[in-house]
Amino acid sequence: MPMQLSSLNVHPLVEQPADAPQLRPRLSDFIASHAEEILVAWDEFAATVSHGGNTLDAIALRDHACEILRTIAADLRRPQSPEQQDAKGKGLGPRASLPTAAEVHADFRMVAGFAVDAMITEYRALRASVLKLWARHGGGTRAEDLTDLTRFNEAIDQAIAESIGRYTNQTGTSAELFIGILGHDIRNPLGTILMSVAGLVRSGKLSETAAAPINNAATRIKAIIEQVVDFTRAQADGVMPVVRKPGDLAQQLAKVVEETQVRHPERMVRMEASGDFQGSWDEGRMGQLLSNLLGNALLHGSLWTEVTVQMWSTPSHVCVSVHNYGEPIPDEERELIFQPLQRGARYRTREGPQEAAGGLGLGLYICREIVLSHGGELTIESTRADGTTFTVSLPRQDAA
Template sequence: MRLPQFIRDNTELIVGEWETFARSLVPASDHMGPLALRNHIHQILAFVTADIESAQTDAEQVRKSHGEKPESLYPSAAEVHASLRFDGGFNMDQMVSEYRSLRASVIKLWQAAAPESGPEDMRDLIRFNEAIDQALTESICDYTKKMDLSRNLFLGILSHDLRNPLGAISMSAQLTMKIGALSERQTMLQSQISDSSFRATAIVSSLLDLTRARLGSGLPILREAMDIGFISNQLVDEMRVLHPNRDFVLTVSGDTTGDWDKARIGQVFSNLLGNAVQYGFRGAPITIRVEGMPREVVLSVHNEGVPISEDAIGTIFNALTRAPAPVDDTQRTPLTNLGLGLYISKEIVTAHGGKIWVTSSEREGTTFTAAFPRTVKTPD
């Protein structure tokens, strides 16, 4: 008997084995009845049988093996199944194991019913595995999207809700120091509380920016007339105070005024300067250039240090990614960030309609460059 017909004739038997296996996936299955455990298995089997029987060229088979499929306005049965399993508390391994069990169950039952196989049976088996793989891939993709969305929402809620208590801690510490009548040790402790809450607030703000970017809402940009050259002077002066043993060389040329988000531009500048301090050799200067061009203002931060590999350059602006540390740990500042600075910098530059990139070699050192257009292109 051909495999598609066997599946249709034995659907209830196959579905029964699916349900039995799904029920073994505790504790997620503990609260599920038969209908929930069987969700969309009939539709998945219908897709599998239809796919086996459909005509398929060699080119189509290759495209399918590469994970390509026709676009659809509606989610497939496998995608809906993944979504329901996610909502039901199944983890990824449990959901994937359902497909492994389904594959083994169908093949076992079919071989028992027809122990002798011919060329057509082998073709059916190949097409069956292709269809199961496609359904599995669709389920994994949908499950991953749901998991990412859930994680990002959690980070967003956590970051948002932590800002108020952290702000209260910081404000209380500052007010206590202003009131006075504190001993030297009490003043030192209050200062440590204030500094720690400031760093924690910065981390929370970075996580909130990460969440906004990943959820697709983008970073909020509030444009106003400003001078990037003036801001760069302020920030470099601050870095000189924070790192008195490092040499910062700033050059500003041309017209560096325009309409940008002052706080966000400062955030990009601070991230790039902090990155140079962290990964640059201590004895080498950090060179900053701000150049006013006719259509844009270009900011670059250069440091000498162990070069970034080509592979790392391709992912360095991704979230939660750090450049590899230098071999000589004495040449750098200890790691103090989450690997979000460059990712957020990229999102800020992109939100301004600009570009950011990096070049790095042992001979030339490492240079991060960000270009901010003076005007934003509007859709036609």
């Protein structure tokens, strides 16, 4: 429900003699005394915003505009030192413990289906309405008006920042919840499919050749879901979660190479290892790392040459490389391919079954996040003559 306009607390002006020149109010009092005129302009503009969401009535369009105006007017009246103004201009002002009117406005607009840019446009219109009306009534001509104008713009900017921050956080929370539910609910039927196929093969009702496409498709779906879940976790936490345990990395990765060869019997995958590979690793993440790198090499490498995994060590680090021949990755795309939901131009233009297997463009992003979470480094070299090599260098122990 919109707040009553009386809550804007118009400050009574000092009574002046009849023949004295009428003093113009400060901007804070002008906003209070002309609130309805400003809000009508808000209503008219909000009704024209194309947002692709639900159709809103007059009350819903205005929602928290009155409270936002009241907050701005109160902010303008509040004494402010130069240090406080400087801090506020840098976004370092004090924050309330409860949601502000601008944050609640963002909640309502998100539920109504407003895009964030449509919500920002409302604030731009509110700013313009206030300043146009104030200028029409003679505001902006005194020395103190410049201070009021600066603080008004700071207050509007703060409201925009609060709304955007709230909108972004709420959107991120909703996405994380959805992805979590999606990952949980899809894993169960996929597990049923894989167990059922295995049972049919054991009973002789289905040949291994006929079961292979079903297993590959289910495994691929499972991998995509895991990538999406991992991507969401990395975005939310800022780092890929890992649990390190002592072990021999070569033994752990050899199992991944063997499983990859079984899934791709028509291709040659070879592993060479020489050195000491003891250290502290997250075995599951390391398997995921190599599986993604091998999948990338098999998908984009030459069909007639082998994919090679090599491992070597130094006293402090263990290194792993995955090499394939094929079209080189252009220099300008070598950072792009590590970005989430992105792939290089030559990958985006591929057609046919291999393109479908390319997934969401999260594999290499997740690889880099796994390496970074272990305190390591992932690099790439790619030329037509020498092929493409992804090299991982990992410290044996957690630096922390």
